[in-house]
Structure formats: structure tokens, C-alpha cells
Amino acid sequence: xxxxxxxxxxxxxxxxxxxxxxxxxxxxxxxxxxxxxxxxxxxxxxxxxxxxxxxxxxxxxxxxxxxxxxxxxxxxxxxxxxxxxxxxxxxxxxxxxxxxxxxxxxxxxxxxxxxxxxxxxxxxxxxxxxxxxxxxxxxxxxxxxxxxxxxxxxxxxxxxxxxxxxxxxxxxxxxxxxxxxxxxxxxxxxxxxxxxxxxxxxxxxxxxxxxxxxxxxxxxxxxxxxxxxxxxxxxxxxxxxxxxxxxxxxxxxxxxxxxxxxxxxxxxxxxxxxxxxxxxxxxxxxxxxxxxxxxxxxxxxxxxxxxxxxxxxxxxxxxxxxxxxxxxxxxxxxxxxxxxxxxxxxxxxxxxxxxxxxxxxxxxxxxxxxxxxxxxxxxxxxxxxxxxxxxxxxxxxxxxxxxxxxxxxxxxxxxxxxxxxxxxxxxxxxxxxxxxxxxxxxxxxxxxxxxxxxxxxxxxxxxxxxxxxxxxxxxxxxxxxxxxxxxxxxxxxxxxxxxxxxxxxxxxxxxxxxxxxxxxxxxxxxxxxxxxxxxxxxxxxxxxxxxxxxxxxxxxxxxxxxxxxxxxxxxxxxxxxxxxxxxxxxxxxxxxxxxxxxxxxxxxxxxxxxxxxxxxxxxxxxxxxxxxxxxxxxxxxxxxxxxxxxxxxxxxxxxxxxxxxxxxxxxxxxxxxxxxxxxxxxxxxxxxxxxxxxxxxxxxxxxxxxxxxxxxxxxxxxxxxxxxxxxxxxxxxxxxxxxxxxxxxxxxxxxxxxxxxxxxxxxxxxxxxxxx
Numbered sequence: 097x098x099x100x101x102x103x104x105x106x107x108x109x110x111x112x113x114x115x116x117x118x119x120x121x122x123x124x125x126x127x128x129x130x131x132x133x134x135x136x137x138x139x140x141x142x143x144x145x146x147x148x149x150x151x152x153x154x155x156x157x158x159x160x161x162x163x164x165x166x167x168x169x170x171x172x173x174x175x176x177x178x179x180x181x182x183x184x185x186x187x188x189x190x191x192x193x194x195x196x197x198x199x200x201x202x203x204x205x206x207x208x209x210x211x212x213x214x215x216x217x218x219x220x221x222x223x224x225x226x227x228x229x230x231x232x233x234x235x236x237x238x239x240x241x242x243x244x245x246x247x248x249x250x251x252x253x254x255x256x257x258x259x260x261x262x263x264x265x266x267x268x269x270x271x272x273x274x275x276x277x278x279x280x281x282x283x284x285x286x287x288x289x290x291x292x293x294x295x296x297x298x299x300x301x302x303x304x305x306x307x308x309x310x311x312x313x314x315x316x317x318x319x320x321x322x323x324x325x326x327x328x329x330x331x332x333x334x335x336x337x338x339x340x341x342x343x344x345x346x347x348x349x350x351x352x353x354x355x356x357x358x359x360x361x362x363x364x365x366x367x368x369x370x371x372x373x374x375x376x377x378x379x380x381x382x383x384x385x386x387x388x389x390x391x392x393x394x395x396x397x398x399x400x401x402x403x404x405x406x407x408x409x410x411x412x413x414x415x416x417x418x419x420x421x422x423x424x425x426x427x428x429x430x431x432x433x434x435x436x437x438x439x440x441x442x443x444x445x446x447x448x449x450x451x452x453x454x455x456x457x458x459x460x461x462x463x464x465x466x467x468x469x470x471x472x473x474x475x476x477x478x479x480x481x482x483x484x485x486x487x488x489x490x491x492x493x494x495x496x497x498x499x500x501x502x503x504x505x506x507x508x509x510x511x512x513x514x515x516x517x518x519x520x521x522x523x524x525x526x527x528x529x530x531x532x533x534x535x536x537x538x539x540x541x542x543x544x545x546x547x548x549x550x551x552x553x554x555x556x557x558x559x560x561x562x563x564x565x566x567x568x569x570x571x572x573x574x575x576x577x578x579x580x581x582x583x584x585x586x587x588x589x590x591x592x593x594x595x596x597x598x599x600x601x602x603x604x605x606x607x608x609x610x611x612x613x614x615x616x617x618x619x620x621x622x623x624x625x626x627x628x629x630x631x632x633x634x635x636x637x638x639x640x641x642x643x644x645x646x647x648x649x650x651x652x653x654x655x656x657x658x659x660x661x662x663x664x665x666x667x668x669x670x671x672x673x674x675x676x677x678x679x680x681x682x683x684x685x686x687x688x689x690x691x692x693x694x695x696x697x698x699x700x701x702x703x704x705x706x707x708x709x710x711x712x713x714x715x716x717x718x719x720x721x722x723x724x725x726x727x728x729x730x731x732x733x734x735x736x737x738x739x740x741x742x743x744x745x746x747x748x749x750x751x752x753x754x755x756x757x758x759x760x761x762x763x764x765x766x767x768x769x770x771x772x773x774x775x776x777x778x779x780x781x782x783x784x785x786x787x788x789x790x791x792x793x794x795x796x797x798x799x800x801x802x803x804x805x806x807x808x809x810x811x812x813x814x815x816x817x818x819x820x821x822x823x824x825x826x827x828x829x830x831x832x833x834x835x836x837x838x839x840x841x842x843x844x845x846x847x848x849x850x851x852x853x854x855x856x857x858x859x860x861x862x863x864x865x866x867x868x
Contacts, residue, residue: 099465121364140448161189178346189360249337252326287327290312291313421533488506496529584597730761848866
């Protein structure tokens with residue numbers, strides 16, 4: 097059995113083969129063998145590293161339309177005439193290569209110099225593809241537009257066939273009693289009609305035989321001979337023109353045949369390469385780093401043939417000055433799996449493949465030797481021991497300091513004492529040569545041997561003593577036990593037998609061996625406890641991380657909620673401020689137009705808005721204010737001055753007007769209000785005040801609405817100036833305007849009374865109004 101088969105590399109390659117796009121890629125995978133040439137290893141490593149990155153980030157390379165057309169290209173190169181279908185294969189190859197080159201341009205963000213160089217060797221024959229596509233359609237048929245001659249011939253053929261159909265229909269119509277079937281049939285590539293056998297000589301045409309029953313005959317009437325002759329003549333010309341066109345197409349392919357063969361080889365390499373990369377992506381694999389130093393390091397290594405849900409990931413490491421890794425432990429505990437993982441990963445890397453681990457470092461080996469499994473053969477008269485010895489002899493004769501040697505159950509298959517002696521002697525020889533050696537064993541003397549030499553790394557696979565099952569967990573620095581007695585007890589072997597077997601085992605051991613065994617057992621127990629503690633710590637860390645994540649989410653949700661609430665509040669305040677500004681603007685307008693009652697209503701609105709805005713704001717609730725302090729309205733930040741502090745309200749001066757506000761509607765201001773000069777009081781006589789406005793308003797000639805507006809304006813002015821009595825002149829007329837004025841005065845709360853005028857006051861054409 098070869099090393100590749102022993103390590104099941106062939107099974108991995110069969111998996112990879114399924115990812116290939118066409119047969120040539122599969123052929124390369126089938127023939128894949130590990131290379132021990134340093135340059136080849138490095139080249140393949142660089143290519144697979146780039147391809148894996150491309151597949152992970154952009155998906156696999158497309159190979160649509162590319163197939164194995166080597167035979168066709170070889171025939172074209174020899175000058176043979178190709179068919180239309182073969183020309184289509186060439187068109188698809190050229191288009192497929194264009195797609196491959198297009199893919200390379202899409203992965204620009206992935207560093208891929210080696211891949212770019214390989215794809216750069218592809219040659220695109222666009223001119224050939226254009227010429228062939230002009231002549232051949234996707235079904236391999238030569239199109240009419242391939243040449244002017246072919247177009248003319250096929251047009252003539254269509255006319256000839258139309259003439260045949262017309263002549264046949266005319267014949268059938270005129271000889272309906274003698275025609276058996278009105279459908280035109282072709283015999284010897286000529287159109288014929290099925291007539292009664294008794295009338296076959298009645299039409300003066302050609303006879304082409306009878307039907308199977310003998311009741312009907314195929315004849316070519318005289319009227320069809322001419323059209324048939326023309327059709328056959330054109331068909332012959334078409335055949336000649338098609339041959340000429342395909343000859344020209346074949347010449348075009350012949351020109352590029354050798355280059356296309358090279359393109360196919362490159363496409364096959366790319367197909368195999370990206371099949372490996374796809375396998376790597378599906379198995380969460382990575383590419384090993386190649387080192388000039390003698391060191392093996394695999395982090396979280398998993399055997400690719402074990403179910404991903406069941407496989408146990410282990411870390412493996414072997415570095416200078418250690419050259420030998422000695423793995424011990426129970427049967428079915430995973431010793432051989434660990435041995436195979438290391439060997440398989442080396443071979444896969446040397447085949448240009450990714451390996452199933454998180455990180456990997458490998459040196460350059462000149463050969464891998466493996467003695468794994470039982471190669472006994474009846475035909476070759478080989479026993480198990482003979483098979484092992486033959487492989488070990490090959491190792492002893494050929495291994496160098498740059499070789500990797502894998503030995504499973506070294507020294508087994510014979511007397512234990514002789515086997516141990518042979519194993520120790522072989523390991524001594526391999527250590528002297530300096531080659532890296534991985535071996536598994538049950539022998540106690542080999543374990544003791546490993547403890548005595550610093551260049552031997554001891555390791556074991558663990559066993560669950562409670563469940564009596566292997567854990568497949570690999571641990572460095574400890575030697576494992578076979579646990580044969582525990583397993584025997586589990587399967588029901590009488591305790592007396594097991595007890596006596598333990599006695600015989602202990603009796604054969606020295607006191608030093610017993611102390612070492614107890615020490616190792618204690619170390620194993622401590623290691624198991626350490627693993628359990630690590631699991632608990634990891635679990636706690638995961639819970640802590642989850643809680644931290646939830647806390648972060650809650651904090652973010654809280655911040656989002658606060659931000660949203662703040663945004664809504666800001667939006668609401670902005671709206672309030674705009675309303676307040678509008679109201680203040682209205683107040684100023686009302687003051688200018690002297691609409692005193694509207695100004696008062698507007699000011700009332702402003703106070704309500706201020707109350708709404710500051711209803712829940714208590715940030716300055718404890719502030720103590722004094723007369724003369726500069727303050728701001730919270731609603732608009734307008735600066736004002738305190739004139740008087742009352743029990744529940746504060747009198748402020750804002751824009752020259754006095755206003756009462758609540759304490760929570762203002763806040764301290766940093767502005768300084770300059771001291772004003774003392775006001776000079778001027779006494780004005782009452783008549784001087786009233787002299788500024790007339791004592792009557794004339795509404796005659798106005799419509800009702802106009803009259804009311806004029807009346808309201810006058811009354812506002814009268815109120816502002818303190819005028820208590822005035823006259824409204826409305827005239828008599830129909831009495832409608834007087835009625836409207838009286839209704840309005842009745843509803844005005846500031847009107848004390850009103851009456852029609854005396855004769856000297858205008859009589860019924862005027863109304864005298866007294867204000868409160």
C-alpha cells in the first residue's frame with residue numbers, strides 16, 4: 097500500500113474531483129501526486145493561497161462553455177474539415193476563456209500575482225470567434241448570411257419547394273379520384289404522390305415503387321419533374337457552398353489550433369486549482385505556511401474525513417530540538433488519527449491543497465515514509481509483522497535528515513520484548529539521522545525511553561475513566577495508558593481475573609515504574625480537571641460576553657429612545673418658538689394698528705404657550721430673583737427685566753411692554769441691562785388726550801362689514817385713549833345699518849350703554865355710546 101493510500105489522500109482527491117467543471121480538470125486531480133520539489137511546492141502553495149482567497153470573497157471561477165475538444169483541435173491542425181457542431185465548440189471555448197479573463201479582473205482587491213500570471217498566458221482569439229459566429233449559429237448550422245452565394249441558393253430552394261407544393265396541390269385537385277393521399281412524400285430526394293396502383297401509368301411521369309400493401313404506388317407526375325429537377329440542382333449547389341464555408345472555418349481554427357490546445361491545458365490547471373479552493377472553502381480550510389526551519393505546527397487541526405459535527409480539533413506541534421513525537425494512549429483513542437492528520441496535511445500541502453485547520457506551519461521534506469495499517473498478504477506470504485518490517489527496512493535504508501517518518505504501533509506484531517527492542521533500536525537510528533519521526537505505541541519501555549531523551553516529545557490521547565470511552569483529545573507532555581483492565585471490567589470480565597491481572601502487571605514493574613505510573617495518573621487527572629476548568633471559564637466568558645452584548649444593546653436602545661424623545665421635544669419646542677414669534681409679531685402689528693383687544697388676546701395666547709413649554713421644566717425652580725435682574729423667557733430666549741416680584745407672578749418689562757409671567761417661565765440671563773435715565777413725568781390735561789381723536793365715527797355709505805370694521809377700529813382707539821362717550825353716525829336709510837351697529841354694541845362687553853341721539857345729536861340717524 098502506498099503512502100498516499102495509507103493516509104487516505106486518494107479519498108480526499110475524490111472529493112475534490114467533484115468540484116471540477118470539466119473533464120480535463122478531473123484528469124489533473126486524478127493524477128495529482130505530492131511533489132517534493134521545493135520550487136513546485138512553493139509555486140502550488142502560492143497559487144492555492146490566492147485561489148482560496150478569491151473563492152472566499154468572490155466565488156469560484158466560471159468555466160461555462162469550456163470542454164475537452166483536444167481531438168477536434170488536433171484534427172483541425174491536420175487540415176481536416178470540421179463540422180458545424182465542432183466549430184460551435186471552438187466558439188464556446190473562446191467565449192469561456194473571455195469569461196475566465198473577466199473573472200480575473202473582478203478579483204482585483206485580492207492580491208493574486210501568480211494567478212494573474214497564469215491567466216495571462218491565455219490567448220483570446222476574438223477574430224476567429226467573430227468569423228465563426230458569422231457563419232455558424234449556436235446549433236451548429238451554417239446560416240444564410242455566411243455568404244452571398246449561400247443566401248441566393250437557399251432563396252432559390254425556397255422558391256423551388258414552393259413551386260413543388262403548388263404543382264402537387266394542382267395535381268391532387270385535378271386527380272382527386274385517383275390520389276390515395278394528398279400529402280407530398282419524398283423518394284430519392286424527389287417529391288412524389290401516392291396514387292392507386294391501377295392508375296400508376298396514367299400520368300406519364302416516373303414510377304418509384306408500390307406501398308407495403310401493394311394497393312398504392314408512388315409516382316412523380318410530369319408536372320413535378322421540372323420543379324424537382326430545379327430543387328435537386330440547387331440542393332447540390334448548396335452542398336458545395338456549405339463545404340466551401342466549413343473549409344474556410346476549419347482553416348481559421350487550424351491557424352489557432354496549437355494555441356487553443358495550450359489554452360485548454362491552462363484552463364484544466366485553473367479548473368483543478370479552483371476545485372481545490374472550493375473544497376477548502378466548504379471545509380473551512382487554510383493554506384499552510386512553508387518554513388525553512390524544521391517545525392510542524394497545526395492549530396485546531398481536524399481530520400477532513402471525519403464528520404465535522406463529531407470531529408475533535410487538536411493542536412499538534414513538533415519543533416527543534418525535538419525530532420520525535422511519541423503518541424501513547426488507549427486503543428481506539430485517536431492515536432492513529434493524530435498520526436494520519438499530520439502525515440495527510442503534509443501530503444495535501446505538497447499537492448497544492450488547503451488543509452482543515454486554523455493555522456499551519458510546515459517544513460520542506462524530501463520524502464514521507466509511512467508504516468500504517470496491516471499489509472499482510474497471502475499471495476506474497478507476508479504476515480503482519482513481515483509487512484511492518486519490510487516498510488521499516490525501507491525507512492532505515494532510505495530516510496534522510498529531511499524526511500518525515502510515520503510509524504503506527506512501532507514494534508508490534510511479534511514478541512513484546514523483541515518488538516520493544518526493535519522499536520527502540522529503530523528510533524535510535526532515526527534520531528541519529530535527524531529526520532522528524534511521528535510514532536504511536538503501547539509499550540511501556542518506549543514510554544520510559546521517551547522520558548529519558550530531551551529530543552523526544554511525549555504525548556497522549558485522553559480516556560474518560562467515568563464513561564470508559566476515548567475523548568480523542570490530544571495532550572502534549574503526558575503518556576497515556578492502555579486502560580485495558582477498565583475496558584475489560586466494563587464488558588463484564590470477572591473481577592477476580594482483572595484483580596489477578598493487575599497483580600501480575602504490578603509484580604513485573606519496578607518501584608520506579610509504579611511511582612511514575614501513579615505520577616502520570618495524577619497528572620492526567622489534573623489535566624482533565626484543567627480542561628473542565630477551561631470549559632467552565634470559557635462558558636462563563638461566553639455568558640459574560642452575551643450579558644455584555646445585551647447590556648450594550650439595552651444601552652443603545654436607551655440612547656436611541658432618549659435621542660428620539662429629545663428630538664421630539666426639540667421639534668415641539670421649535671414649533672412653540674415659531675408660534676411664539678408669530679404671536680409676538682402679531683402683538684407688534686396690533687399695537688401699530690391700535691387693535692387693543694386683539695393685542696390682549698394675542699398676549700394671552702403667548703402666556704398659554706409659555707405655560708405649556710415650561711410646565712415640567714424645574715431646572716431653575718430654586719432660583720431667587722430680584723427687582724432689576726436680567727432674565728430670559730424660556731420660550732424665546734428674549735431678554736427682559738424684572739420690575740416687580742409678586743406672590744405668584746413676576747412683572748417683567750419686555751420690548752417696552754409690561755407682562756406678568758410665572759417663575760417657571762423665565763430663567764437667569766447673562767445679559768446686562770443698562771441703567772435707564774430717570775423718566776420725566778409730564779402732566780397732560782385730559783382734553784388734550786381726547787383732542788387727538790374725534791368724538792364720533794361716520795359709517796354712512798359703508799356696507800355692513802366695512803362699517804363694523806371701521807367701528808371696531810374706532811372703539812379700540814377710544815379705549816386706548818380713555819374716551820368714555822362717543823357718537824356713531826349711521827343715518828336712517830332702511831335702518832339695516834343701524835340694526836347691525838346696535839347688535840354689535842349689544843355683544844361688546846366694554847359697552848356700558850347706548851341710545852339713539854337727541855335731535856341736536858343727529859336723532860335716529862346716530863347712536864350715542866357710553867363705555868365702561
